[in-house]
Amino acid sequence: MKLVIFGLTITSSWGNGHATTYRGLVRELERRGHQVTFFEREAPWYSANRDLPEPPYCRTILYNSIDDCFATFAYEIAGADWVIIGSYVPDGIEAAERVTDLKDVPVAFYDIDTPVTLANLASGTCQYLRPELIPRFQLYLSFTGGPTLREIEDRYGALAARPLYCSVDPELHYPEPKIAQRWDLGYLGTYSPDRQPPLERLFCAPARDWPKGRFVVAGPQYPAGIDWPLNTQRIEHLAPQEHRGFYCAQRFTLNVTRADMVRAGYSPSVRLFEAAACAVPVISDRWEGLESFFAPGSEILVADGPADVMRYLREVPEPRRRELGAKARARVLTSHTAAHRAAELEEYLVRAAFSY
Template sequence: MKIVIFGLTISSSWGNGHATLWRGLCKHLVRLGHTIVFFERDLPYYAGARDIHELPGGELKLFSDWESVRPIANQDLRDADIAIVTSYCPDAIAATDLILMEGRTLPVFYDLDTPVTLSRIVAGETVPYIGPRGLADFDLVLSFTGGPRISHEFRSRLGARHIEPLYGHVDTDIHRPVPPLPHYRADLSYLGTYSDDRQRTLEALFVAPARDRHDLRFLIGGAQYPDDFPWSPNIYFVRHLPPSEHAAFFASSRLTLNVTRRAMAQMGWCPSGRLFEAAACGVPILSDSWEGIETFFAPGDEILLAKDEDDTLAALAMPDAELRRIARRGRERTIDRHTSDKRANELVAMFERAASVRVRQQQPEEV
C-alpha cells in the first residue's frame, strides 16, 4: 500500500510525543513493503531541533505553507491507498478536505491526543484539527487511548463510524538495554517534556522524595522546564534528549518514573510511548496509577505504582534484586506485546478491515 500521512512532526522529537511513535511505525511499515509519504509543515521550533532529515525507505515532505504544497499532496493522493490526518496537524482540516475531494483513498484520522481532544469537545471548545463535520467522513478513526468510553464519545460527539485503539509502542532497534553512562547516573530518573498538568504529580512523586533523600541522585531529562521549577541540590537536569540518547538515559537509572498527563490519567487506558521505551531499556518503572494500567503491565510484578511520596520512597528502598526482577518482567511484557513492529502489523490489519467495509458499502444492493 501507499500511505500518505499529514502529521504534526516526524522530523523533530523536541517537545512532542508524536515523532518517536511515527518513526517506529513508519520504519516497520516500510519493512512490511508499504510506501510512506509524510507531509509536515516546517515550523521554526521543530526546525531548530530537527533530529532526522529524511525518512528511510519513504519520503519526508517539509513545506512552508499549505497552498504551496497542495498540488504536490494532491498528486501523491492520486495513487495512494491510505491517507491519514493526525491530531495537532497544523493543516488537518485543509488536508481532510483534499483527501475527501480526491475520493479514492481510504481516509483515516489518528488522534494521538484523545483525552485532550475529548476534554476540549466536552468543554465546548474549538479543536483546530477537526472540522465542522467532526469525524463522520473518515472510514477509520484511530485512538491513542482505549477503554470503554472511547467508541461512545467519538460516535456521539464527533460522528465517528469505525473506531479502534492504536496504543503507544517502542522501537526496540533504538530502545534496548545498553551500558550505563556516568553523566546519566540516577537513583530515580524522569524523562518528559514539562507540562503544567503533570507538575503536581511530579512534585509529589519526584521532587518531594528528592528533598527527603539528599543522599540520592535524581535526574530529569526534557524540554520546556521553567526557571521557577522547584529544583533541589540533588536534582540534576539534562535539556532535551534525542531518541538516540534515551536508552543510555534509562539504562543509567536504578529506577525511572512515569507521570501521565491529567486528561490521559482521568480517561484511563492511556499508556504513553515513554512507558514502553523505559521498559524495553530494562529499567524498573514506577508510575502513577490510572484505570486500565493492568491491561498493559501487571502491578507489583512488571511495574510499580505510586500515589504519593511514601510510595516513591518505598520503591527506592527495595532491594536491587527485586527491582531487577520487575525490570526483566516489564521488558518481557513489552517485547511480547508493545513493539513498533507489532503495532505496524495491527495497523495494517485495521486498514484491511476498514477497506473491506468500504468495498461492501460501495457495492450496489441486489434487486
C-alpha cells in the first residue's frame, strides 16, 4: 500500500514520544513492502533538535502550512491507499477536513494521546480534532484500549475504534550486561504537571528516605523550581539511541502514568516497553488493564506508595531482580514490538478497506 501519514514529528525526539513510535512503526511497514510518505509541520523546537533529519525508511516532507502542503502535494495525497492523521498535528483539523473530502481515499486517525484527546474534546479545547470529524474516519486507532474504544464509537460515532498500542524497537532496546549499574532507581519522561505528584510520591519520597541510594531523572521541560533530592541526578534530554544505556545502568526503573491515562486504563507507555525490552525490572504505578500487558509480581512490580518502592529497592534479591527483568523482556518480544504493531495496522487497514 501507499500510505500517507501526517504526524507530529518523526525527525526529532525532543520532548515527545511520537517520534520513536513513528520511527519503529514506519520502518516495519516499509519492511512489509509498504511505501510511506510522512508529512511533518516545520516547528522551531524540532528543527533545532533533529536527531533523525532523513529517516531512511520513508519519504519525509517538511511543510510550513496545510495550504502549501496541499498546493504542492495534493496529487500524492489523493493517490494514497490510506491517509493517517496523528494526534497533536498542528493544523490537524484542517488536514482532516481536506483529506476526508477526497474521493476514494480512506482516512484513519491515529491517537497517540487518547485520554488527553477525549478530555479536551469534552471540554471543547482540543486543537487538533473536532468531534464532528470522527465519524468521517474509516478507522480510529488508539494508544488506549479497553472501555475507551466503546466510548469513541458510542459517544463520538467512530465507525471502528481499534487499539494500536505503543511499542518498542528491539533493535534499539536490549540488555547490555557490561554496563555498570550507576543508579538504584531511574525515571525517563518529559515533565507533565499531572504526572509530577505521583513522581514526587513514588520517586522523590523514596530518594529522600534513602540518602545512600542513587537516583536519576531524565527528560526535558521540568521547571527550575523543583526541589530534587540531593541524591538525584538530572539529565535534561536523552536521544533515543541513548535510552538503552540509560536503562541498563539502573537496578530498577520507574513508570509513572499521566492522570488522564490512569482514569482511562489500558494505556501503556513507550517507556514501559523500552525498559522491559532492556530487561530492567519496572516499578509501575497502578492502573486498570496493566495486567493485560505484564503479569504483576512476575513480570512487573506495582507500587501504591513510597513504602512499596523502598521495599522493592532494598529487599528484592539480585537473582529475583534479574528474573523479573528477563520475564518482562520475553513478554515484550512476543507481543509489543514495532513489528507486531505494523502487522496489526496492516490487518486493520486491509479489513477496513474492504468495507470502504
